Amino acid sequence: MTEINPLVETLAQLALNKQIRIATAESCTGGWVAQEITALAGSSDWFECGFVTYSNEAKARMLGVPAELFISDGAVSEPVVMAMAKGAVDNSRAVLSVSISGVAGPGGGTPQKPVGTVWMAWYFEGREVEARCFQFAGDRHAVRLSAVREALKGLIKQLNKNTV
Template sequence: MTTHITSSTRLGKLLLAHQHVLTTAESCTGGGVATAVTDIAGSSAWFDRAFVTYSNEAKIEMLGVKESTLDTWGAVSEPIVEEMVLGALQHSNATMAVSISGIAGPAGGSVEKPVGTVCFGFADSAGWLMVSTQHFSGDRSEVRTQAVEYALTILCDYLGERS
């Protein structure tokens, strides 16, 4: 994850400046954002915990995702990452969160949700909530790397605009 050092370092400085503490709720990235931010010395001042909720059961048990939402939309959807990000805030001591669920491949894609489809949720305790879906290309590792970098970039951009 050394490719994310610059973004993670910037994010840490911004979180400290805005007195925010981050939590993550990750599925397809398997804790990649958490790894990227904890690679930075001193991250305990601005990072609380990570939820790696790869299975639907983990999303329900750890984050409070509704089974009905999973049944209706599937795990890779904006309604799911919204519930994940809000659940991460609720079940942590953090003031800012990111959630990620996607199809990194090489299998698992469909016409509606091809490999490389990744949904993101972002929220903070002041009421900011944003969800988005991105489509990345490449192999499993490349999709996951791009997803982690996208998450770090959006968080940095949001906090940077508030400076």
């Protein structure tokens, strides 16, 4: 993924310079963000781990997402990705995380959450969790690729902010 490589390289430099360890908590991207990160040699110096939590049960068990959030808001929602991002940091040695949950398609969409709806959150320990909803166009591959790209951009943005 040549378009992703520069983002990962920028993320690596920032994480190394700031001595920050990063974790991912992925659902619809199935570990793709972690795969792109670990494709870069030396990423073990700054990448802690990746949680691939596709089922709600895995999100609850591995990341501590409260089960009631799935009932009240659904897996593709701001409260769930915020809990996932916090859970990734709480359950690792990372201080920065990204979480992703979405409807990649081709099925599974609803009028409220059509195919292409992807929620992401970024959590930097000591700061507020930041979440954002995206509406990506294209087929399943395109939606997932767009999510990977935006997840990496968001991590870079978090590292470019002033340290707590």
